[in-house]
Amino acid sequence: xxxxxxxxxxxxxxxxxxxxxxxxxxxxxxxxxxxxxxxxxxxxxxxxxxxxxxxxxxxxxxxxxxxxxxxxxxxxxxxxxxxxxxxxxxxxxxxxxxxxxxxxxxxxxxxxxxxxxxxxxxxxxxxxxxxxxxxxxxxxxxxxxxxxxxxxxxxxxxxxxxxxxxxxxxxxxxxxxxxxxxxxxxxxxxxxxxxxxxx
Amino acid sequence: xxxxxxxxxxxxxxxxxxxxxxxxxxxxxxxxxxxxxxxxxxxxxxxxxxxxxxxxxxxxxxxxxxxxxxxxxxxxxxxxxxxxxxxxxxxxxxxxxxxxxxxxxxxxxxxxxxxxxxxxxxxxxxxxxxxxxxxxxxxxxxxxxxxxxxxxxxxxxxxxxxxxxxxxxxxxxxxxxxxxxxxxxxxxxxxxxxxxxxxxxxxxxxxxxxxxxxxxxxxxxxxxxxxxxxxxxxxxxxxxxxxxxxxxxxxxxxxxxxxxxxxxxxxxxxxxxxxxxxxxxxxxxxxxxxxxxxxxxxxxxxxxxxxxxxxxxxxxxxxxxxxxxxxxxxxxxxxxxxxxxxxxxxxxxxxxxxxxxxxxxxxxxxxxxxxxxxxxxxxxxxxxxxxxxxxxxxxxxxxxxxxxxxxxxxxxxxxxxxxxxxxxxxxxxxxxxxxxxxxxxxxxxxxxxxxxxxxxxxxxxxxxxxxxxxxx
Ligand code: SF4
Numbered sequence: 063x064x065x066x067x068x069x070x071x072x073x074x075x076x077x078x079x080x081x082x083x084x085x086x087x088x089x090x091x092x093x094x095x096x097x098x099x100x101x102x103x104x105x106x107x108x109x110x111x112x113x114x115x116x117x118x119x120x121x122x123x124x125x126x127x128x129x130x131x132x133x134x135x136x137x138x139x140x141x142x143x144x145x146x147x148x149x150x151x152x153x154x155x156x157x158x159x160x161x162x163x164x165x166x167x168x169x170x171x172x173x174x175x176x177x178x179x180x181x182x183x184x185x186x187x188x189x190x191x192x193x194x195x196x197x198x199x200x201x202x203x204x205x206x207x208x209x210x211x212x213x214x215x216x217x218x219x220x221x222x223x224x225x226x227x228x229x230x231x232x233x234x235x236x237x238x239x240x241x242x243x244x245x246x247x248x249x250x251x252x253x254x255x256x257x258x259x260x261x
Numbered sequence: 262x263x264x265x266x267x268x269x270x271x272x273x274x275x276x277x278x279x280x281x282x283x284x285x286x287x288x289x290x291x292x293x294x295x296x297x298x299x300x301x302x303x304x305x306x307x308x309x310x311x312x313x314x315x316x317x318x319x320x321x322x323x324x325x326x327x328x329x330x331x332x333x334x335x336x337x338x339x340x341x342x343x344x345x346x347x348x349x350x351x352x353x354x355x356x357x358x359x360x361x362x363x364x365x366x367x368x369x370x371x372x373x374x375x376x377x378x379x380x381x382x383x384x385x386x387x388x389x390x391x392x393x394x395x396x397x398x399x400x401x402x403x404x405x406x407x408x409x410x411x412x413x414x415x416x417x418x419x420x421x422x423x424x425x426x427x428x429x430x431x432x433x434x435x436x437x438x439x440x441x442x443x444x445x446x447x448x449x450x451x452x453x454x455x456x457x458x459x460x461x462x463x464x465x466x467x468x469x470x471x472x473x474x475x476x477x478x479x480x481x482x483x484x485x486x487x488x489x490x491x492x493x494x495x496x497x498x499x500x501x502x503x504x505x506x507x508x509x510x511x512x513x514x515x516x517x518x519x520x521x522x523x524x525x526x527x528x529x530x531x532x533x534x535x536x537x538x539x540x541x542x543x544x545x546x547x548x549x550x551x552x553x554x555x556x557x558x559x560x561x562x563x564x565x566x567x568x569x570x571x572x573x574x575x576x577x578x579x580x581x582x583x584x585x586x587x588x589x590x591x592x593x594x595x596x597x598x599x600x601x602x603x604x605x606x607x608x609x610x611x612x613x614x615x616x617x618x619x620x621x622x623x624x625x626x627x628x629x630x631x632x633x634x635x636x637x638x639x640x641x642x643x644x645x646x647x648x649x650x651x652x653x654x655x656x657x658x659x660x661x662x663x664x665x666x667x668x669x670x671x672x673x674x675x676x677x678x679x680x681x682x683x684x685x686x687x688x689x690x691x692x693x694x695x696x697x698x699x700x701x702x703x704x705x706x707x708x709x710x711x712x713x714x715x716x717x718x719x720x721x722x723x724x725x726x727x728x729x730x731x732x733x
Pocket of ligand 1 (some may be wrong): 323324368369370389391607608609668669671672689690
């Protein structure tokens, strides 16, 4: 996995709460057996609407999505994270993420930055007023920054220590766990014999 | 201090615990289906890794499979590729698979319990958010993403931060005709879709104790709809009776040892939950959704709410958007909402008890001529059992369609989809925009409401139906 330290890119205001993973990528787009190419299904139901924010050329090349609370609820599909990444997003900012989505993001290397609801409101206002403005998410210092002068926004975001460390180091979880193979074998030794098996 | 049920099961599975890191948790059962596994197997192959415990892994085909012509090759080439990829991966990595046409094929969350593989005190994961269903047996069961599927395949463990615990205590008894589905829809309307976030929830109290095993699965199934990491119910005699004698259940001395352990899986009297919600079942009524998330629901006897009545800004905007999408006017009585398609099925309500309940209501009646009734058993076993009891004939005589096993119209991934603007009353678990097909409009309902709605053509409960006239 690539290391993530800090990223600055065009912010995209998604003024919606409860953006579930069926909205991020509908089920019909989940049939690929690869990890790439899912950008075609990203927000598919909304992309047909000329007023949808991703259809505004000012936000072309957007890489920091700023969404309302309860982003990524619903289905466990990691395809939602891949679709955002395949499209070019490096980070999503929201006041509240669904647990599975947050977990999937951490594994796949998409930064899920949880901020106060007021910060999202201010970012939305800024990005609406200045389409194409950039937002910086600095993982090292856990800060979000945008805008300049007296209206500049700078605030902290939440991310758990472990995910932050893994993202900063670009580490693969499986490799880390396989380093504890002895612990796993020892645990297996003491599992009760009546536990079910499939084979 | 005592421990909660969730803490007991969690602690029994910790392989390694270090300050500042998530726990490394051992996984007793890994369930797999075709949608969320191909990239995980690919990852293994690329890294030259194997499946550590194929004997703790089970695969089935459910999301993509057609419910008609299931004995023929899958018509949609992309769906077929996904299913064939699973078959190839299962073969290559030595994983047991129940493919289309197999007697144990079905929705992954129906198959596990039915085989007796789902047992109290286990940790169970699957690349599917409704894995919470298995918590009904007193297991910690939750959905994971594809990277985690790969992690479990390679290591039979997961790195997980220990969640907080919450108790949902449901006192009193459900009134006649009010089901586990109404209970959980009422709960979600109360908490909102994010209310359970970060918690393993234990459902307890008299109303929960009184539920059958299958009804308990309905409640735990929808834990994810209010954001909970997992939902659990402490195992009791109802649980043991349901498991005993199933193909993969412990036998003989193993059974006794297992039950002796399972009996310890209750929350200690002096254990403390981080959060508690108390509800009264006796006041609950049939409950239906009007919006586009499972928290947007009202009693069947109520009306479509006015967005202006929501104090919170984002709730109001969400309600306005939902009504626009759903094509509903504020103030319309829910009972007047006309429904095009009724779907009985899914991992929420596609088990044998659900089909029996639906058949009882439909028996001797006719489906409304403008409404379509689709009945889809959750597994091949459920289908065969229903056919043995003649339930298929009841549905067909009423004018309903009787299908093969699978996820079907729960999600728009197989041929069973709503067309744009089409309205459904669905016993499934999600009413998101487009969930059942692009532009489709979903009302989540219980099985009795679904069956009565099929007869009257508008959202209804069995109490609204004319009595069946005796055949002349
Ligand atoms: S029935 Fe629906 S919710 Fe259940 S596993 Fe299938 S698609 Fe998911």
